[in-house]
Amino acid sequence: MLIIGNGRLVTRGTPNQFFENGAVVTDGAFIVAVGEFDRLRKEYADADFIDACGGMIMPGLINAHNHIYSAFARGLSINGYSAKAFPEILDGLWWTIDRNLLLEDTYYSAMATFLDCIRNGCTTVFDHHASYGEVRGSLFRISDAAKELGVRASLCYEVSDRDGESKMREAVTENADFIRHALSDKTGMIRGMMGMHASFTLSDDSIALCRKNTPDGIGFHIHVAEGIEDVDDSLSKYGKHVVKRLNDLGVLGRNTIAGHCIHVSGNELDIIKDTETMVVHNPESNMGNALGIPPCMEMVRRGILLGLGTDGYTNDMFESEKVANVIHKHELRDPRVAWSEVPRMLFSNNADMCERAFGAKIGVLEPGAVADVIVCDYVPLTPMSLSNIDGHVLFGMSGRSVVTTVINGVVRMLNREFVGVDADAVLAKCREVSARLWGRINA
Numbered sequence: 135m136l137i138i139g140n141g142r143l144v145t146r147g148t149p150n151q152f153f154e155n156g157a158v159v160t161d162g163a164f165i166v167a168v169g170e171f172d173r174l175r176k177e178y179a180d181a182d183f184i185d186a187c188g189g190m191i192m193p194g195l196i197n198a199h200n201h202i203y204s205a206f207a208r209g210l211s212i213n214g215y216s217a218k219a220f221p222e223i224l225d226g227l228w229w230t231i232d233r234n235l236l237l238e239d240t241y242y243s244a245m246a247t248f249l250d251c252i253r254n255g256c257t258t259v260f261d262h263h264a265s266y267g268e269v270r271g272s273l274f275r276i277s278d279a280a281k282e283l284g285v286r287a288s289l290c291y292e293v294s295d296r297d298g299e300s301k302m303r304e305a306v307t308e309n310a311d312f313i314r315h316a317l318s319d320k321t322g323m324i325r326g327m328m329g330m331h332a333s334f335t336l337s338d339d340s341i342a343l344c345r346k347n348t349p350d351g352i353g354f355h356i357h358v359a360e361g362i363e364d365v366d367d368s369l370s371k372y373g374k375h376v377v378k379r380l381n382d383l384g385v386l387g388r389n390t391i392a393g394h395c396i397h398v399s400g401n402e403l404d405i406i407k408d409t410e411t412m413v414v415h416n417p418e419s420n421m422g423n424a425l426g427i428p429p430c431m432e433m434v435r436r437g438i439l440l441g442l443g444t445d446g447y448t449n450d451m452f453e454s455e456k457v458a459n460v461i462h463k464h465e466l467r468d469p470r471v472a473w474s475e476v477p478r479m480l481f482s483n484n485a486d487m488c489e490r491a492f493g494a495k496i497g498v499l500e501p502g503a504v505a506d507v508i509v510c511d512y513v514p515l516t517p518m519s520l521s522n523i524d525g526h527v528l529f530g531m532s533g534r535s536v537v538t539t540v541i542n543g544v545v546r547m548l549n550r551e552f553v554g555v556d557a558d559a560v561l562a563k564c565r566e567v568s569a570r571l572w573g574r575i576n577a
Contacts, residue, residue: 135182138509141509196488211576241276331356357392358380389490396427413439455480
């Protein structure tokens with residue numbers, strides 16, 4: 135057993151509780167008790183002890199939409215690349231990278247990403263992968279990395295027609311094979327979804343093939359109306375908006391994740407709500423690509439399950455929260471918005487998405503929940519209570535605040551030192567692999 139205590143603790147969940155000096159007790163992969171530190175320290179005197187040293191004890195963070203394949207893009211300069219519009223960004227940068235990714239690159243991209251997730255207190259990742267340089271086996275290599283480092287992951291492959299029918303079919307098969315593999319996994323740490331890029335890169339026949347190869351109860355993970363080009367394409371080819379088209383083709387539903395949803399109408403929001411489809415907001419990516427801002431406050435008002443992701447921009451969910459908080463104030467010209475909505479995305483809705491995907495309580499500190507716990511070295515300057523905890527998180531914490539990360543009951547980082555892995559050696563290999571990738575891209 136393990137007790138993590140002697141720090142301020144917030145449980146999240148319902149009810150959300152705050153302890154000025156709290157502790158959480160884990161036994162194997164699950165939490166068995168949460169409460170006052172002094173009482174639990176006595177009750178579980180024989181348990182191993184991690185001292186929070188007055189810091190902040192929280193549930194592990196969740197990234198609801200990531201792109202592991204972008205890990206080696208940092209600092210990359212591609213010959214002749216100077217994009218002015220979203221299609222040029224996709225083809226000139228991201229599709230150029232993924233067309234050169236081999237299985238070794240995919241594996242080390244995952245290792246680098248998951249190490250960074252642990253460092254930033256992110257214990258669960260929903261990833262949307264593409265590596266058209268070498269498709270088959272890519273999700274399995276990401277899964278290998280997740281298992282080695284102990285990170286919980288929902289994985290899918292980005293099916294697209296952009297590189298021809300043969301590659302599209304390979305991608306569908308990779309998804310289908312991995313979904314079957316994940317369904318047989320008993321650890322609760324791996325899940326599979328049917329991934330798709332976006333409506334404008336998928337024919338009706340390709341989407342039908344995806345549906346045919348998706349077992350009942352498994353959802354889709356797809357980009358929706360990220361750029362206005364996606365809307366224009368759907369209207370010109372099919373005479374309907376993107377969400378309507380996807381719903382007519384049977385893609386939407388309770389287990390489906392629709393990433394971005396920037397250019398969606400009120401009628402489309404009705405469809406998303408009626409189908410119980412999950413949506414993920416990726417604020418830094420949306421702004422960085424100059425794509426616009428989705429109607430997140432309206433989604434929240436309508437009761438749509440809206441989570442928070444990073445789209446590969448960062449593995450620091452605190453950073454994504456900070457950006458989301460300010461861009462909606464700016465967009466709506468109203469300083470009152472996003473104070474409660476954005477924390478709900480990160481701490482409540484992402485946890486609800488995990489429960490749908492993994493069938494377990496994740497992202498909360500309560501008995502019976504999965505033992506994902508982080509400790510931040512944040513000691514508040516001003517009084518902290520349940521009523522202002524989100525303000526302390528927003529203005530006082532970042533990924534760099536995280537000192538200890540426990541995933542599924544296993545200590546993966548302790549006092550900023552990785553446990554059970556030679557991170558320096560792994561990252562040295564990542565540098566070698568990324569250099570070779572860059573060489574192929576600019577050959």
